[in-house]
Amino acid sequence: MNIKDVENLAELAKIDLTLNEKEQILKDMGGILEYIKTIEGVEIGEVKPKYSTYNIWREDKIEHRDFSKESIIKQFPDSQDNFLKVKKIL
Numbered sequence: 001m002n003i004k005d006v007e008n009l010a011e012l013a014k015i016d017l018t019l020n021e022k023e024q025i026l027k028d029m030g031g032i033l034e035y036i037k038t039i040e041g042v043e044i045g046e047v048k049p050k051y052s053t054y055n056i057w058r059e060d061k062i063e064h065r066d067f068s069k070e071s072i073i074k075q076f077p078d079s080q081d082n083f084l085k086v087k088k089i090l
Contacts, residue, residue: 001029 006022006029017025069082078085 001026001033
């Protein structure tokens with residue numbers, strides 16, 4: 001990577017950089033690329049998964065459900081005049 005690469009990136013990003021900033025970015029990018037080379041050189045061997053992966057989700061099925069007003073009122077603990085009664089909350 002060189003100054004011309006940094007200038008091209010700055011142009012793509014639509015930012016103006018001073019020569020000092022370009023040199024600093026070039027230095028930082030050099031460090032990043034060296035670190036990547038170090039990481040690429042690491043031998044990891046064969047990796048075995050700890051857990052087996054499988055789909056735990058169920059298949060989508062259309063199920064008919066009866067949610068009529070009467071069935072809900074019948075299941076609710078307290079109702080009056082077709083209204084559900086709940087505790088007062090202040």
